Amino acid sequence: MGLGAVLTGPDGTVQHQISEATTYTGCNNEAELRALMLSLQWLAQQGLAASTPVLVFSDNSVLVEQLGSQPTAPIGRLAALFDEARSALQPFHNVRLQWIPRHRNGAADTLARAALGLAPKVALPPGHREKKKRH
Numbered sequence: 090m091g092l093g094a095v096l097t098g099p100d101g102t103v104q105h106q107i108s109e110a111t112t113y114t115g116c117n118n119e120a121e122l123r124a125l126m127l128s129l130q131w132l133a134q135q136g137l138a139a140s141t142p143v144l145v146f147s148d149n150s151v152l153v154e155q156l157g158s159q160p161t162a163p164i165g166r167l168a169a170l171f172d173e174a175r176s177a178l179q180p181f182h183n184v185r186l187q188w189i190p191r192h193r194n195g196a197a198d199t200l201a202r203a204a205l206g207l208a209p210k211v212a213l214p215p216g217h218r219e220k221k222k223r224h
Contacts, residue, residue, distance in 0.1 A: 090115055091207070092124040093200030096131065105131055108200035118167055120201065121149040122174050125156075129177045138180035145186045148194040153186045 094107040107127050113119065125145065132138065147153055154161045155171050156178065163171060178184055191198075199209040 090120050090123070091201040091204035092120055092127060093197040093202070093204065094124045094128045095196045095200065096128055106200055107131070108204045110204040118149060118151045118164065119170060121147055121152045122167070122170050124197070124201070125152065126174055126177045129181065133180060139182055141181070142183040143181045143185070145184065146189045146194065147186065148189055148191040148198075150188050153188045157186050 090111045090113045092107060092109045092111060095103060096105040096107075098104050107124060109127065111123065113123065125147070128145075129143075132141065132143065151164065152174075155163065156174060195209075202209060
């Protein structure tokens with residue numbers, strides 16, 4: 090599983106990047122959760138926990154829904170990992186999670202793919218749909 094995250098300051102400058110391959114195997118929801126927890130760990134190590142507003146952008150709607158202010162029904166297999174993420178979020182008193190379209194999350198995706206030795210995906214314009222091949 091490849092993890093990728095880009096941490097930016099309030100002015101938009103990149104403060105830290107995460108590109109890490111793990112020994113875990115799992116789905117994209119698990120990868121997103123693990124990347125979030127690594128990001129929160131880095132913020133805490135910088136001494137930015139309680140007083141710093143944190144805005145989390147994710148193209149993973151499950152993560153945003155589960156960790157948002159109105160969580161939806163939990164995914165049983167990932168319940169313990171979501172609980173771990175909630176615990177990691179607790180020291181941060183001002184956290185907002187926001188879903189973004191996948192094409193706006195290319196930098197984090199590129200970092201996750203690079204951790205696994207994969208090339209970046211070719212970006213398609215928003216709204217572009219690939220034609221299905223007929224057999």
